[in-house]
Amino acid sequence: MSTVDVHFLPSLTTPEALSGATLVVIDVLRATTTITAALAAGAKEVIPCFEIDEARRIAAELPPGTSVLGGERGGKRIDGFDLGNSPTEYTPERVAGKSVVITTTNGTKALRQCRLAAEVWLGSLTNLGSVVARISAKPTIHVVCAGTDGHITLEDVVTAGYFVLALNRLGDWTEGDSAILARVAAESCENDSARLRSNFTQSRGGHNLVELGYDADIDYAMRLDINSVAPRLELKEWRIRSA
Amino acid sequence: MSTVDVHFLPSLTTPEALSGATLVVIDVLRATTTITAALAAGAKEVIPCFEIDEARRIAAELPPGTSVLGGERGGKRIDGFDLGNSPTEYTPERVAGKSVVITTTNGTKALRQCRLAAEVWLGSLTNLGSVVARISAKPTIHVVCAGTDGHITLEDVVTAGYFVLALNRLGDWTEGDSAILARVAAESCENDSARLRSNFTQSRGGHNLVELGYDADIDYAMRLDINSVAPRLELKEWRIRSA
Numbered sequence: 346m347s348t349v350d351v352h353f354l355p356s357l358t359t360p361e362a363l364s365g366a367t368l369v370v371i372d373v374l375r376a377t378t379t380i381t382a383a384l385a386a387g388a389k390e391v392i393p394c395f396e397i398d399e400a401r402r403i404a405a406e407l408p409p410g411t412s413v414l415g416g417e418r419g420g421k422r423i424d425g426f427d428l429g430n431s432p433t434e435y436t437p438e439r440v441a442g443k444s445v446v447i448t449t450t451n452g453t454k455a456l457r458q459c460r461l462a463a464e465v466w467l468g469s470l471t472n473l474g475s476v477v478a479r480i481s482a483k484p485t486i487h488v489v490c491a492g493t494d495g496h497i498t499l500e501d502v503v504t505a506g507y508f509v510l511a512l513n514r515l516g517d518w519t520e521g522d523s524a525i526l527a528r529v530a531a532e533s534c535e536n537d538s539a540r541l542r543s544n545f546t547q548s549r550g551g552h553n554l555v556e557l558g559y560d561a562d563i564d565y566a567m568r569l570d571i572n573s574v575a576p577r578l579e580l581k582e583w584r585i586r587s588a
Numbered sequence: 589m590s591t592v593d594v595h596f597l598p599s600l601t602t603p604e605a606l607s608g609a610t611l612v613v614i615d616v617l618r619a620t621t622t623i624t625a626a627l628a629a630g631a632k633e634v635i636p637c638f639e640i641d642e643a644r645r646i647a648a649e650l651p652p653g654t655s656v657l658g659g660e661r662g663g664k665r666i667d668g669f670d671l672g673n674s675p676t677e678y679t680p681e682r683v684a685g686k687s688v689v690i691t692t693t694n695g696t697k698a699l700r701q702c703r704l705a706a707e708v709w710l711g712s713l714t715n716l717g718s719v720v721a722r723i724s725a726k727p728t729i730h731v732v733c734a735g736t737d738g739h740i741t742l743e744d745v746v747t748a749g750y751f752v753l754a755l756n757r758l759g760d761w762t763e764g765d766s767a768i769l770a771r772v773a774a775e776s777c778e779n780d781s782a783r784l785r786s787n788f789t790q791s792r793g794g795h796n797l798v799e800l801g802y803d804a805d806i807d808y809a810m811r812l813d814i815n816s817v818a819p820r821l822e823l824k825e826w827r828i829r830s831a
Contacts, residue, residue: 353596353644353740354600357597357740483735496765496766497596497600497769498765499764499765499768499769500678502765502769514751520740521792522739522740522741522745522791522792525742525773525787526740526773527744529772529773529776530768530772530773532776533775533776544768548765549764549765583818
């Protein structure tokens with residue numbers, strides 16, 4: 346039987362434990378939602394960077410006019426960057442055909458744990474069905490939540506639970522303990538949009554965004570299956586492309 | 589407003605973060621259930637030890653006939669020890685009036701994180717109401733799950749959720765993200781004993797016990813409020829007594 350587990354933080358697993366597996370990385374507020382939006386808007390690829398200077402350097406090395414520099418620190422757009430980390434900023438006018446070089450606080454860091462995986466997908470509620478369709482035949486799936494500043498955050502766990510629920514509806518899965526916890530959290534709000542909203546706004550990650558006035562980003566991130574792209578990180582090239 | 593949070597593993601918090609707070613430590617399969625049973629059976633006190641040799645030495649230093657040596661490694665009774673880690677072994681005939689010196693794999697280690705706390709209680713389903721009655725007026729409560737061999741285990745998180753639920757019924761609490769996740773897990777099985785059983789038997793900790801033939805210990809650990817003692821760790825003396 347196939348197995349699915351969830352890791353509530355990147356630090357709760359290791360590259361070795363994820364070796365050879367199919368991964369779904371989730372930073373639903375907002376990195377993986379925003380990267381999905383960028384690809385849905387026609388971006389050629391997204392290049393995730395850990396550091397601000399690295400992002401600037403990579404963007405500068407690309408041919409003029411072919412890249413867009415995006416990301417946040419403390420939730421806010423970085424000085425001198427073209428775009429922040431709001432999914433709705435990534436419009437076709439701004440990103441179609443371009444390489445998006447992006448750095449975010451939690452989401453891009455979570456990708457560090459993935460280097461030995463067989464496949465790495467970026468999950469959100471907006472692309473749930475598209476990603477699940479690509480992975481549902483795999484034998485071993487790990488869903489890795491990015492968390493917020495090293496702490497477990499509710500919105501990532503609930504989103505991970507939506508992935509476990511969707512997989513369960515397509516087959517029989519042996520669930521790890523944390524997968525069960527995430528699934529039960531998702532079950533509690535999948536037919537209760539007020540509860541889903543509360544999980545996304547009162548959580549550690551959501552609360553920060555509400556404080557910064559990014560309520561519209563939370564609304565966007567809660568919209569199930571509005572994008573049909575499945576973002577996949579090509580590990581050797583270190584590029585995220587729509588698969 | 590008072591706050592309650594849950595830590596799914598001891599390693600997800602620090603002594604400093606727990607400084608001055610009221611703690612409930614949970615290793616429901618089986619250390620905190622068994623320690624509760626020992627005190628309910630009339631044990632004078634329980635002395636938790638990290639290492640086997642330390643437990644042997646402390647027991648040997650007590651006056652002859654006044655102590656009982658208990659605990660497990662890999663779930664099994666330790667060679668030369670009087671008792672293992674099954675709650676039903678701790679009968680009045682064996683432990684009444686005695687000092688129980690105990691060492692277990694996960695539960696006693698979780699106590700390491702507690703040294704700066706204001707109060708440390710040991711929680712289980714068997715003493716839920718008794719412990720909650722002692723702590724419900726406190727301003728800041730952290731529930732620390734012991735986990736199994738460094739991994740999150742479902743039965744501890746569900747039990748932590750029962751504590752959050754019980755506190756919620758007595759007052760208004762601001763819940764951390766992990767407290768919400770634990771509470772939702774508890775809500776999903778509090779009126780569904782088959783689901784509670786499945787959470788206790790299929791979990792990382794429960795599965796080990798079923799393999800070892802300790803099903804009866806799981807039955808015991810699932811029984812709500814059968815004991816009226818509230819075990820409290822006196823930090824300076826490093827003794828657990830009924831409070």
